[in-house]
Every structure is written in structure tokens, then in C-alpha cells.
Amino acid sequence: MSTRGLVRIERVSGRPIPLRGNDVDTDRIIPARFMTAITFDGLGELAFHDVRFDAEGHAQPHPMNEARYRAKGPQIALVNKNFGCGSSREHAPQALYRWGIHALVGESFADIFFGNCVAMGIPCVTASSSDVARLMQLVEEDPGHELVLDVAARSASYRGETVPVALPDGAAHQLLAGTWDATQLLIEAMPRIREVACRVP
Amino acid sequence: MRASPRRPGAGAAAAGTFVGASSGSPNCEAGVRRLAHDIMGKTLLDKIWDAHSVRELPSGQTQLFIGLHLVHEVTSPQAFAMLREAGLPVAFPERTIATVDHIIPTDSQTRPLRDTQAEVMMSAIERNCREHKIQFFGPDTGHQGIVHVIGPEMALTRPGMTIACGDSHTSTHGAFGAAAFGIGTSQVRDVLASQCLALERPRTRRIEVTGRRQGGVYAKDVVLHIIRRLGVKGGVGYAYEYAGPVLDAMSMEERMTVCNLSIEGGARLGYVNPDRTTVEYLRGRRFAPAGEAFEAAAQAWLGTASDADAEWHDLVCLDAADIAPTVTWGINPGQAIGVDEAIPSAEAFPEDERAVVEDAYGYMGWSRGDRIAGTRIDVAFIGSCTNGRLSDLREAARVAQKGRVAKGVKALVVPGSQEVARAAEAEGLDEIFRQAGFEWRLAGCSMCLAMNPDKLEGRQVGASSSNRNFKGRQGSPSGRTLLMSPAMVAAAAIEGAVTDVRSVLAREER
Numbered sequence: 237m238s239t240r241g242l243v244r245i246e247r248v249s250g251r252p253i254p255l256r257g258n259d260v261d262t263d264r265i266i267p268a269r270f271m272t273a274i275t276f277d278g279l280g281e282l283a284f285h286d287v288r289f290d291a292e293g294h295a296q297p298h299p300m301n302e303a304r305y306r307a308k309g310p311q312i313a314l315v316n317k318n319f320g321c322g323s324s325r326e327h328a329p330q331a332l333y334r335w336g337i338h339a340l341v342g343e344s345f346a347d348i349f350f351g352n353c354v355a356m357g358i359p360c361v362t363a364s365s366s367d368v369a370r371l372m373q374l375v376e377e378d379p380g381h382e383l384v385l386d387v388a389a390r391s392a393s394y395r396g397e398t399v400p401v402a403l404p405d406g407a408a409h410q411l412l413a414g415t416w417d418a419t420q421l422l423i424e425a426m427p428r429i430r431e432v433a434c435r436v437p
Numbered sequence: 438m439r440a441s442p443r444r445p446g447a448g449a450a451a452a453g454t455f456v457g458a459s460s461g462s463p464n465c466e467a468g469v470r471r472l473a474h475d476i477m478g479k480t481l482l483d484k485i486w487d488a489h490s491v492r493e494l495p496s497g498q499t500q501l502f503i504g505l506h507l508v509h510e511v512t513s514p515q516a517f518a519m520l521r522e523a524g525l526p527v528a529f530p531e532r533t534i535a536t537v538d539h540i541i542p543t544d545s546q547t548r549p550l551r552d553t554q555a556e557v558m559m560s561a562i563e564r565n566c567r568e569h570k571i572q573f574f575g576p577d578t579g580h581q582g583i584v585h586v587i588g589p590e591m592a593l594t595r596p597g598m599t600i601a602c603g604d605s606h607t608s609t610h611g612a613f614g615a616a617a618f619g620i621g622t623s624q625v626r627d628v629l630a631s632q633c634l635a636l637e638r639p640r641t642r643r644i645e646v647t648g649r650r651q652g653g654v655y656a657k658d659v660v661l662h663i664i665r666r667l668g669v670k671g672g673v674g675y676a677y678e679y680a681g682p683v684l685d686a687m688s689m690e691e692r693m694t695v696c697n698l699s700i701e702g703g704a705r706l707g708y709v710n711p712d713r714t715t716v717e718y719l720r721g722r723r724f725a726p727a728g729e730a731f732e733a734a735a736q737a738w739l740g741t742a743s744d745a746d747a748e749w750h751d752l753v754c755l756d757a758a759d760i761a762p763t764v765t766w767g768i769n770p771g772q773a774i775g776v777d778e779a780i781p782s783a784e785a786f787p788e789d790e791r792a793v794v795e796d797a798y799g800y801m802g803w804s805r806g807d808r809i810a811g812t813r814i815d816v817a818f819i820g821s822c823t824n825g826r827l828s829d830l831r832e833a834a835r836v837a838q839k840g841r842v843a844k845g846v847k848a849l850v851v852p853g854s855q856e857v858a859r860a861a862e863a864e865g866l867d868e869i870f871r872q873a874g875f876e877w878r879l880a881g882c883s884m885c886l887a888m889n890p891d892k893l894e895g896r897q898v899g900a901s902s903s904n905r906n907f908k909g910r911q912g913s914p915s916g917r918t919l920l921m922s923p924a925m926v927a928a929a930a931i932e933g934a935v936t937d938v939r940s941v942l943a944r945e946e947r
Contacts, residue, residue: 258793259669259769263907267914268886272540272554274514274561286914317789318670321703321769322907323886324605325512326621347639347673347705348605352621406637409496417623419523422500422631426528428491429633432502433529436488437598 242414245357245387248339251307252383252394253299254314254372255284261322262349266331268323279327280334300335304379307336312383314372315342319360320349329353339385341392341401343368354407357416359387361401371399387411478744480641481710482676485616485741489599491633498635503618504598506628507584508535508571510562511888512603516625517565527569529632534593535566536574538583539888543851543878546576555889569629582854582880585609585822589693590856592722596711596738601628606822606904608699611708612692613715614741616676618706639705640674640750643743645681648757653939655832656691657824657902657922659683661763661773663695664702666755669771672704675751678743679709683757689718690828697823698904701770710742762938764809765906765920767797772906776925776937779808800908801917802896810935812919815897817848817930818911819875819923821885824902825853829923830861833902834869836927836938838946842874843933849891850875851883873947875930887912900929 270282288298295301305311313332319342320328329352332340340353340360353360363371374394375383384393385401387408392401403411410416422429479487491500506529513535520527527533540555550556566573574580580587585606588594596614600607603625610617624634644667646659664671677699684692692709699707709715716735719725726734761775772794774781780803783791797803819825819833830852842848850870852858858880861867867877884891885903892912893899899911899918902925906918919935928938 257796258789261769261905261907263886263905263910267909268539268888269912271511272552272558272888274558275518276515286909291914318673318703321669322605322700322905324603324607324619324621326515326603326623329621344670344673346670346703348619348621348700352623355621355623355627404637406494406496406498406635410498410635413495415494415496418635419525419627419630421494422627422633422635423525423528425491425500425633426631429502429528429631432489432491433532433632436502437504437595 243357244414245359245411245416247384247386247388248310248312248359249382249384250310250312250338251305252312252314252371252375252379253305253337254375255299256316256372258317259321260315260319262320262325262328263322265320265328266325271325271327276327276330276334279331280336283331283335310338311336312339312341312385313337314368314375315340316368317343319345321346324348324352326352326356329356329358333358341368341371341385354410354416355418357411359385359403359411361385361387361392361403363392363399363401367399370397477748478746480678480743480747480749481614481708481741482616482639482641482678483747485597485599486638488597494635496635498637500633501599501636503601503628503632503634504532505588505593505600506533506632507588507600507602507607508533508625509539509584509602509604510537510558511539512622513565513625514558514561515622516603516629519626520629525630527571527629530570532632533571533629534574534588535562535571536581536584536587537562537576539882539886541576541881542889543881543883543891546879552890576855579855582856583822583825583882585697586825586853586857589613589689590722590854592719592725595719595725596715597741601634605700606697608704608707609693609697609822611696611699611706612689614708614711614738616706616708619700639676641678642672642675642751642753643678643680643749645752645754646679646683646757647681647754648683650683650757650760653762653924653942654757654760655922655924656687656694658760658763659757660695660698661765661770661920662760663755664698664771665763665773667702667753669701669769670703672699672702675704677702677704677707678749679707684709685712688828689714690826693826694823698770701904711738712742762922762925764925764935766801766803766809767794768800768906768908769793770904770906770920772797773920774809776810776935779806810937812935813898814846814900814919814929814934816893816899817842817846817926818851818884818899818901818903819849819926820851820853820883821903822853822882823904824923825851825857827857827860829902830857830866833923833927834866836924836941837870837873837875837931839941839944840873840931840947842930846930846933848875848930849878849884851878852880854880873931884911886910900926900935902926
């Protein structure tokens with residue numbers, strides 16, 4: 237059986253958190269010094285550590301340090317362009333997920349980060365710059381509502397406003413069909429895998 | 438045909454050489470697909486993709502067979518744990534190779550390692566490799582090193598292959614005309630379990646660098662210039678095909694430097710079409726075929742190159758005459774300038790970029806009108822998967838011979854692998870560095886990402902031949918990184934400040 241079973245991800249709803257800025261890299265999401273471990277345990281509270289805390293451990297102004305953006309249950313991050321660029325470390329989406337972020341809506345995502353998120357069942361959907369700006373504004377004005385990301389309908393709704401969102405067909409299919417954990421699906425083709433293995437370098 | 442492709446030049450009918458096929462008969466469906474492509478000619482990526490496609494998945498993605506899986510200690514232990522939990526074996530241990538690079542200390546590697554967490558990680562990869570019968574190149578083998586250095590130097594990396602590794606700089610292997618993917622841990626699990634990935638084929642952008650490089654302008658400068666021009670997100674969704682006279686004239690190690698930084702330009706992967714330079718590099722290396730088999734393999738390798746009438750989705754041409762020794766001034770690798778330039782003003786950037794630019798000014802501590810040349814440095818780091826190979830060390834040593842490390846500067850040379858270290862020592866480079874005041878260390882990733890004891894401290898400024906100048910990248914949350922070529926790092930080390938390497942090279946030896 238698949239390592240996590242077939243879980244379809246059609247809809248994520250949760251309190252939103254805006255994480256503003258272009259080119260937010262995975263070193264910033266989780267500094268490398270926190271990766272000297274053989275599990276992902278404990279990464280959640282270390283997400284964005286060096287932005288959230290100064291050298292003495294004092295909290296700095298950051299949405300993840302603000303009580304109004306913290307809620308029980310799944311949350312959805314709003315981000316700008318090229319989020320998750322840099323290192324392929326899955327520790328980055330693992331840290332975000334363990335902090336509570338189960339989906340992201342942004343202007344664009346770095347390719348490897350996007351792939352890691354899909355493999356973990358975390359939808360990363362894109363919206364136009366103006367729609368992301370509008371959602372961020374609505375959330376910053378009043379963060380106390382549920383943001384609903386409808387993966388099947390390709391829409392995100394907040395406080396009565398709905399914007400269209402996009403994601404590549406392949407990733408959408410994986411999330412909706414529950415094959416985002418691809419291991420079992422890939423293993424199924426083992427006879428053909430062995431055929432290919434015989435003829436390629 | 439895919440959307441809006443570009444065809445530089447309308448070539449003759451394609452040779453349509455089939456990649457990698459030496460035995461067995463391809464199925465009909467694949468044959469028809471190839472034929473349809475052959476009408477227009479194919480890119481290297483198309484050829485590799487078609488040859489390695491296991492099937493089309495219900496998602497529309499390709500189940501792509503991965504010829505070589507490279508494993509290191511940081512991104513694999515959780516993947517092995519997932520396999521164990523699912524009760525799955527490693528499907529193709531003979532196509533899986535492991536080493537230890539990120540956490541390994543470069544001063545003493547005596548076991549147990551002083552850092553107890555590093556020892557835990559080291560023990561975990563040894564245990565996982567033993568349990569799953571995976572070849573492990575540890576420090577006692579003489580072949581340990583950065584995964585992207587040892588793959589090529591042992592000819593594990595060859596043209597026409599698909600390669601995956603839980604590391605973004607896997608793009609390095611594209612220098613050989615391989616399709617090489619950086620992946621995360623869940624995908625490492627998938628490759629261990631099935632030797633496959635579920636992927637969408639990236640679009641291709643051909644980047645032609647024309648003209649000739651000036652003296653003192655290295656491969657690192659070429660690729661930093663490319664990223665400066667196209668941006669750190671310019672490559673999202675693309676495979677970069679690097680080509681043109683400048684790439685043609687480059688050595689394999691130089692091509693590796695270029696392909697290594699593809700990911701910093703946002704590209705999914707980068708490659709150079711294989712040619713005689715590629716073939717001659719591979720000849721005689723440990724895992725390369727020998728004798729007649731080598732000549733046959735070489736023909737197949739050359740056949741994987743993009744056809745003259747292949748189509749790319751985009752084409753970019755850059756002139757090498759515009760490239761100076763290049764240094765990053767900011768907090769991403771696209772924030773780079775020629776060594777003779779001033780830090781650009783925010784107005785020089787599109788409005789959308791200015792927040793990141795302002796953030797960089799604040800973090801790095803620039804004032805308006807500052808020039809990059811003359812910027813004092815505290816640490817000089819020569820090494821990494823970008824620039825830790827023999828030719829990099831030779832170029833840096835040429836510069837180191839011109840002086841001594843400036844007072845107050847800590848200068849490290851970290852060979853990319855044990856093999857690089859041996860070769861460098863055989864020609865006396867270690868002595869040149871030592872005499873100039875550099876520390877000569879053991880192989881590993883070291884201060885590129887500072888997962889071992891080699892770190893910047895406080896707000897130190899590091900001149901670094903590595904690949905990322907992100908905030909906190911080199912181990913101190915407030916440390917500052919200036920990326921440049923290894924020769925430029927050596928020049929900065931002996932001057933104590935960012936210096937145009939061309940002026941140092943013009944000097945007499947000390």
C-alpha cells in the first residue's frame with residue numbers, strides 16, 4: 237500500500253496568513269543548521285526562524301509571530317512571486333506544514349518547491365498579481381475568517397470575494413485523485429520499468 | 438507540437454538518432470511518437486524524455502525512469518524511513534550511489550564526529566546503504582566528495598541519462614547532456630521505491646553565448662551574467678540548453694559550473710549538448726565503458742545532442758564581450774554586477790523588484806553610490822559543487838601565488854572531493870595555498886551552506902565561490918555573502934577586499 241493511503245485533496249479551508257515578498261528562498265524558510273537530523277520532527281516551530289527571531293531569540297515583527305494570524309487547524313499562506321526558490325530541501329514545506337500551513341496561494345512558485353508540496357499533498361495555486369494583492373489586503377484588514385481554496389473548482393474565496401486560481405493539470409489531477417503520494421502508482425508499472433531499465437543508460 | 442516554439446535556423450531533415458537504445462525493441466506506441474517528433478528534429482531533452490518514458494500517467498504526467506539516483510545524508514534518511522514504514526525495498530540499488538558531503542567536517546573526520554548530530558546522520562546513511570546494498574562512497578573509500586563532483590569524475594554521469602538527487606544542484610550533471618533533476622525527500626522515496634518520478638516535461642530555452650570571453654572572465658562569471666540578465670525566476674518551468682561558441686570552447690568542469698547555477702536562475706534543469714570535449718573527459722574514468730564499448734557509447738552519446746532543426750520554446754543570445762568578472766551584491770544570485778560597477782540604484786529595477794532590492798541594501802549594509810570593488814571581506818571560501826574542482830583550484834592558485842592572505846582574513850580551500858584533493862596535491866596546489874596563508878581542508882560542501890563547523894560569524898562578509906548568497910546561507914543568520922569565481926575569491930583574500938582579478942593576474946609572482 238501507499239505510504240499514506242489515497243487521500244483526495246479537493247478543498248482546503250483555514251485561516252489565512254500573508255507572507256509577503258518575492259523570491260522567498262528555502263534557506264529563509266528553514267535555515268540549514270536546523271537540518272542536522274534524520275527526521276522532520278520539530279521543524280514547525282523553526283519555520284522562518286531567523287526572520288522571526290533575532291540573535292538573542294527575541295521575537296521580531298513577522299506575521300507568524302502575530303496572534304491574529306495564528307489559528308488552530310490548517311492554515312493557508314498567501315505569498316508573492318517565486319516562493320520557495322533555492323534549495324530542494326523538503327524540510328521547507330515540511331516546516332510550513334508542521335507549523336500549520338496546508339495550502340498556499342501565490343503569484344508563482346519555484347519548480348522544486350512546488351513539486352515537493354504536491355508530493356506532500358499541499359496545493360500551491362497561483363492567482364493574478366492583483367488578486368493576490370486583493371486577498372492579502374482583505375486578510376490584513378481582518379484575518380479572522382476562513383479562506384476556502386477549492387482545488388476542484390480552481391477558486392479561492394475570502395470574506396465573500398472569490399478569485400480564480402490555477403495549477404498545472406498534472407498536479408491538479410494528483411491532488412484530486414489522491415495520487416500526490418506517487419509511490420504506489422509508480423510501483424504498479426514495475427514490469428514496464430524493468431523493460432525500460434534494460435535499454436537505457 | 439507545443440506552444441510557440443522557436444527555430445533558430447531551418448536545418449535539414451533530422452538524423453533522429455535514438456538515444457540509449459542498445460538492445461530490446463521499443464514498443465509501437467513509442468515508435469510512432471518518436472517518428473512524429475523526428476519530422477521536426479528533437480532537443481536533447483526530448484530524446485532523453487522519450488527514451489526514459491515508462492508510461493503516461495492518468496494525470497497526464499510522464500512516469501520517467503531515472504537512470505542514476507545519487508543519495509546524500511541530508512535529504513535521504515526520512516526517505517529511507519518512509520520506505521521502511523511502507524515495507525518497500527529499494528528497487529534498483531545498482532542504480533543508486535551514495536556519499537556524505539553536507540555535514541562532513543573538513544578539519545578532522547575522526548569518528549565519532551565531534552558534532553553528535555552529524556555523527557547520527559553519518560551513521561544513518563551508512564546503515565541505510567548497508568541494509569539496502571547501495572554503494573556508499575564514504576571517507577575511507579578515497580572517493581568521498583560532494584555528490585555533484587564525484588558523479589562526473591567517476592563517469593557515473595554520462596550523456597543521455599536521467600539523473601535525480603535530493604539536492605537542487607543536481608542540474609550540474611546536465612553539463613554532460615544528461616537530464617538531471619533536483620528533488621525533495623518524498624520524491625527520493627519514490628525513486629528509491631520505483632526508480633521513477635512523475636514529472637511534467639519542462640519547456641526548453643536555448644541560451645547562446647556568442648563571441649569570446651575576455652581574460653579573467655570565468656564560467657562562473659558567464660552564468661552569473663546569464664542569471665543577472667534573465668532573473669532568478671526567469672527560468673521557472675524551463676530547461677536551459679546552454680550553447681554557442683563560448684560553451685563549445687569550455688572544459689567540462691566549466692560547463693558543470695554553468696549548469697550548476699541553472700537552478701539559481703529558476704530553471705528546472707540545465708544542460709549542454711555532448712560533444713568531443715564530453716567524450717574525451719569521460720574516456721578512461723572509473724565507470725566509463727572501456728575499449729570498443731567506449732567508442733560505441735561515444736557515438737550514442739554524441740547522438741543525444743539536440744538536432745540542428747530541433748525546436749526550442751525560447752531563444753536567448755548573449756554576447757561574451759559584455760561579461761566582466763562578476764560579483765553578487767545582494768541576497769539572491771541575480772543581484773550581480775561587474776566588478777567595476779557601482780551597486781545599482783533601486784530605480785534601475787522594475788517596480789515589482791524594488792522591495793527585494795531595498796531588503797538587500799539593508800541586509801548587506803550598502804549606501805547609495807557604493808562600489809563593489811574595495812568591499813572589505815572577513816572570510817574567503819573556495820570550494821562547493823559550483824567551483825570545487827581541480828581547474829577551479831588551479832585558477833585560484835595562480836592568483837594565490839601573487840600574494841598572501843590579507844591580515845584578518847580567514848581563507849579556506851575545500852576540495853570538492855577526495856579525488857580532487859589528491860590531484861591538487863599531486864601538482865602542489867595545496868602547498869601554494871598554504872604558503873599564501875590559505876587553510877587546505879578535507880573534501881565536503883563546507884561553508885557553501887555551513888551544515889558543518891565551517892560558518893560565517895555575526896555580520897562577517899564572505900567572498901565565496903559557492904552558489905547562494907541568501908540571507909544566513911553561510912551559517913550566520915546575519916552573515917553576508919558575495920558570490921564570485923574562485924580566482925576572484927583568491928584575489929579578494931590577498932587584497933582583503935573585492936578586487937578585479939585581472940589586475941592581480943597582471944602582477945609578478947610574490
